[in-house]
Amino acid sequence: MDFAFTDEQEMIRESAHAFLADVSTSAAVRAAMATERGYDEALWGRICNELCWQAIHIPEAYGGLGLGFVELAILLEQMGQRLLCSPFLSTVGLATNALLLAGSEAQKRHWLGQIAEGRLTATLAWTGAGGGYEAASVAAEARLVGGEYVLSGTLRHVPDGHTADLLIVAARTPGSEGESGISLFAVPADTVGVERCWLPTMDQTRRQAEICLDQVRLECEALLGEAGEAGPALTRTLQLAAVCVAAEQLGGAQAVLDLTVDYTKERVQFGRPVAGFQAIKHRAADMMLQVEASRSAVYYAACVAQEALFGGEAGAELPLAASLAKAWCSDAFFHCASESIQLHGGVGFTWEYDPHLYFKRARSSETFLGASAWHREKIAQAIL
Incomplete structure (x- = not known):
């Protein structure tokens, strides 16, 4: 599949990257981690009121921006790259999709309108x-x-x-x-x-x-919706959420690759940076391969998710595409996070350095919404 971002999507990616690099620094993430709420309410307010990211794929009829699932995946990738602490995944990747799939018109206007305005987390x-x-x-x-x-x-x-x-x-x-x-x-x-x-x-x-x-x-x-009839809508909501988590995992894998490459360029052994050793180059190349394959899986699944959410023939592929993206990205993120700790040497798991934060997110997100083995079993059942 020949996939490239449009000019608008590239602008969204660049602006999200710049904003999150400024507000979701290592110090900001650690400060949010220390609170019971788990995120900075002022930062969430900026995201809602200045950027309107929470309304990214809510249809215009309900007060949203009316963009697509690819744009949502772009934001989630950038959030995963910076470990943004926020209720974005829960509000947008879970609750919003459930309302879109199962809610009546009146319920969508009432609840999605409040989410789009930034007055409600869900x-x-x-x-x-x-x-x-x-x-x-x-x-x-x-x-x-x-x-x-x-x-x-x-x-x-x-x-x-x-x-x-x-x-x-x-x-x-x-x-x-x-x-x-x-x-x-x-x-x-x-x-x-x-x-x-x-x-x-x-x-x-x-x-x-x-x-x-x-x-x-x-x-x-x-x-x-109808009493006792929401099972299929819940299943589809969880499939869409799996694509969202995979996009975050892609961003996390890219982040630990970048961290590792930068560190190995600075760390000197035997009179030269360790990045110059062939063995280190091979391991970094393997990480990059995992990341690029993840990117292909995520954005294909995002295209399918768009069809599944708003109608289209390709939407029938969502169960397979979502499981493929979640299985691959779970393994890729954990592999890259593990390699990052190893290639950082003795400081890799110390509190002062960031690889351990990505390692913990990799392990947690690997099991959330189903581990890779579970999703591979789903894929096997679908293609038999």
């Missing part, structure tokens, strides 16, 4: 206490009682779940399994019965939370 909560990253892992239950829905259960590994203003919650009809019987609900975080707590994780640059639903009562207007 996330998607679907994984039960037993883990798992597909629709079948939904464990929370929803019962219709006296004209209201009553939700109960525990949801874990919810990105930014402790700070999001809106929770898109997946719950199932008691006794159902798989994709059947699943409903999606738009639940304001301050709803009575919703309890949230931050879960400490290895990757301190992205917060996750546990959400407990204790007989949460919701009006029928909170239901997105």
Whole structure:
């Protein structure tokens, strides 16, 4: 596939690169990591009010910029490269797509309009206490009682779940399994019965939370789409999210490659920079190959995701393209992060240097939304 950015897309890439290089420095990332919220509210305000990135692929009819999934992937790549601490992935890569796929026109105008204006952060909560990253892992239950829905259960590994203003919650009809019987609900975080707590994780640059639903009562207007019919929409939302995470992983892999090349040019052994040794060149070349293959996988998947989200024949390829991108980029990012630590020598895993931050993000994002082996199994099943 002969793919090249348009002039507009290249401008988005360059402006994002310059902005994030200025505001998401190593010091800024470490400062955000030290807070329970996990990100700088002032910086998030600038992103929303000055750049409108949160509205990037929200249609103009709902107050967004009306751009595409490729533009979204461009931003996510740059964010991954700088380890930006923000609720962008949870709000845009998860909740927004769920609303676009499952919400009614009235719900889209109400919720997407607030997201586009930067007045609302959101996330998607679907994984039960037993883990798992597909629709079948939904464990929370929803019962219709006296004209209201009553939700109960525990949801874990919810990105930014402790700070999001809106929770898109997946719950199932008691006794159902798989994709059947699943409903999606738009639940304001301050709803009575919703309890949230931050879960400490290895990757301190992205917060996750546990959400407990204790007989949460919701009006029928909170239901997105038809009751018990949201399984396919949830599955497609998670596939789109896998493409988003793959784009971040691509950026992270590029970052550790750049860090490593710069460091090996400065580090001197036996009277010359170690970058001049043939063995080091070979390992850097292998890293670059992983990065460039990741870039091809991500932007092909982004093109397919655009068709899947807004209609088009190529959208049928999304399950395969998303799994391919997530599997490859998970392995590539972890390989590059591991090599970066090795080639940094004794300082590679010290707190003062940044490779360990990327290594932790690589390991965390590798398992989030399914590890590479799980996605390769999906690919094998699809092509048999």
